[in-house]
Amino acid sequence: MSHDYDRLDLAALHERPMMKWQQYEKDVLPLWVADMDFPIAEGVRAALRAYADGDLHGYPLWSGMPGLREALAERLLERFGWKVEPDWIWIIPGTVAALFGAVKAFTSQGDGVLATTPIYPPFRYAAVRQGRAFQEVDLVEREGGFRVDPSALDEAITASSRLLTLCHPHNPTGRVLDRAELEGLAERVLEHRLFVASDELHSDLNFGTPHIPFASLSPEVSARTITFLGPTKTFNLAGLKIGFAIAENPEVLERFKEAMFGFAMPAPAVSQAGALGAYRDSDGWYQDTMAYLRANRDHVKTRIDAMEGVSMYAPEATYLAWLDFRGGPLAEETGAKLVELGRVGLNEGTTFGASGAGFARLNFATSRAIVDEALDRIERALQKA
Numbered sequence: 053m054s055h056d057y058d059r060l061d062l063a064a065l066h067e068r069p070m071m072k073w074q075q076y077e078k079d080v081l082p083l084w085v086a087d088m089d090f091p092i093a094e095g096v097r098a099a100l101r102a103y104a105d106g107d108l109h110g111y112p113l114w115s116g117m118p119g120l121r122e123a124l125a126e127r128l129l130e131r132f133g134w135k136v137e138p139d140w141i142w143i144i145p146g147t148v149a150a151l152f153g154a155v156k157a158f159t160s161q162g163d164g165v166l167a168t169t170p171i172y173p174p175f176r177y178a179a180v181r182q183g184r185a186f187q188e189v190d191l192v193e194r195e196g197g198f199r200v201d202p203s204a205l206d207e208a209i210t211a212s213s214r215l216l217t218l219c220h221p222h223n224p225t226g227r228v229l230d231r232a233e234l235e236g237l238a239e240r241v242l243e244h245r246l247f248v249a250s251d252e253l254h255s256d257l258n259f260g261t262p263h264i265p266f267a268s269l270s271p272e273v274s275a276r277t278i279t280f281l282g283p284t285k286t287f288n289l290a291g292l293k294i295g296f297a298i299a300e301n302p303e304v305l306e307r308f309k310e311a312m313f314g315f316a317m318p319a320p321a322v323s324q325a326g327a328l329g330a331y332r333d334s335d336g337w338y339q340d341t342m343a344y345l346r347a348n349r350d351h352v353k354t355r356i357d358a359m360e361g362v363s364m365y366a367p368e369a370t371y372l373a374w375l376d377f378r379g380g381p382l383a384e385e386t387g388a389k390l391v392e393l394g395r396v397g398l399n400e401g402t403t404f405g406a407s408g409a410g411f412a413r414l415n416f417a418t419s420r421a422i423v424d425e426a427l428d429r430i431e432r433a434l435q436k437a
C-alpha cells in the first residue's frame with residue numbers, strides 16, 4: 053500500500069533553503085544531516101498556529117509553558133518506565149548547547165571528557181573547543197554490532213577525567229546500549245566519581261530494543277547524571293531548537309543551569325508550543341512515521357547486504373545507517389569518493405572520529421524512492437571505483 057511519504061517531490065526538496073539540501077551541488081543527492089524529509093505532524097502544526105494566533109509572545113516562565121514538563125514526565129514514564137518529577141526538568145535551547153553547558157558545568161580547563169567513539173561530532177567540539185581533553189573510548193565490533201566495552205574505559209580514564217558524555221542511542225551506529233553495557237559504564241562512573249551527560253535525543257526513534265535511560269539504573273547513578281532529550285529528532289523539528297535537561301540531583305541541575313546562564317534559557321516559547329503539540333497530539337504521526345522508517349531501514353539493509361564492498365548492521369534506533377566501506381574500493385576518503393563517483397552526499401565517517409575511517413552515514417528518513425536512488429548511486433560509485 054502506498055504512503056504519502058512515497059510521494060515526496062525530489063525537485064521541490066532540492067529547492068529547500070535548508071542545510072540538508074543546500075550543502076552540495078544540485079546533482080548530488082544529499083542524505084546526510086539528521087533532518088527528515090517528511091511533513092511534520094498536524095498536532096505540531098496546529099500547536100504552532102494556535103501559538104501564533106495568541107498573545108503569549110513575551111518572556112515565558114522559567115519553568116516553561118504550563119503542562120510541558122508534565123507531558124514529558126508522562127511520556128518518559130509510559131515509554132521507558134522512568135519516573136521523573138517535573139522539577140527535575142529544565143527546558144534547553146537544544147542538545148548541542150546543553151553538551152557544551154555540561155562540559156562547562158562539570159569540568160575545568162584541561163580536564164578529561166570521555167566519550168565512546170566514533171561519535172556525533174559536537175561531543176568532541178564541546179570538549180576541545182572549551183580547552184578540555186577529549187578522551188576517546190572506541191566501540192568494539194562484536195555480537196552483531198558496535199558495542200561499548202566498559203573495560204576499555206579503564207584504560208581511557210585518567211586522573212583528570214571528570215565527565216562521561218554518552219550518546220544513547222548511539223549516533224552514528226544506531227546502537228541502543230543494553231543493560232550490561234550501561235551497568236559496566238555505571239560501575240566506572242561511581243568508582244571514579246565522574247559526572248555523566250547522557251544524550252538520549254534519539255531514544256524515541258527506537259525500533260523495538262528496550263531503551264534504558266542511563267539515569268534510571270540506580271539512585272547513585274541518577275545523582276551523578278544529567279540527561280538530554282527532546283522532540284526535535286523524533287518529530288522532525290530541529291529548527292525549533294528545544295530540548296530538556298533532566299537531573300534528579302538539584303545540585304547537578306543547578307550547576308548546569310549556572311553554566312548555561314545567559315544562553316537562551318529556557319528555549320523560545322514558540323518552540324515550547326511546538327514541543328507540547330508533539331508530545332500531546334502527535335502520536336498517530338509518530339507511530340506511522342516509525343513504521344515507515346522501520347520499513348526503510350529493513351530495505352536499506354537488504355540492498356546493502358546484496359552489494360559488494362559495503363556492509364552494515366541494522367540500526368536498533370535512529371534513521372541513520374552506518375555504512376562500512378572498509379573492505380572495498382571506497383575504504384579511503386569514503387565520503388568524498390561517494391560524492392565524486394556516485395553524486396550522493398553522506399556524512400564522511402572520519403568526522404565522527406578516527407575510528408570512523410572507511411565509513412559513511414546515510415540518513416534514510418526520506419521516501420523509499422529517494423532511498424533507492426541513493427542506494428543506486430552508492431552501487432555505481434562502488435562499481436566505478
Ligand SMILES: Cc1ncc(COP(=O)(O)O)c(C=O)c1O
Binds near residue numbers: 147148
Ligand atoms: C546525538 C545527537 N545529539 C544532538 C543532536 C542535535 O541536537 P540539537 O539540534 O537539539 O542541538 C543531534 C542531531 O542530529 C544528535 O544526533
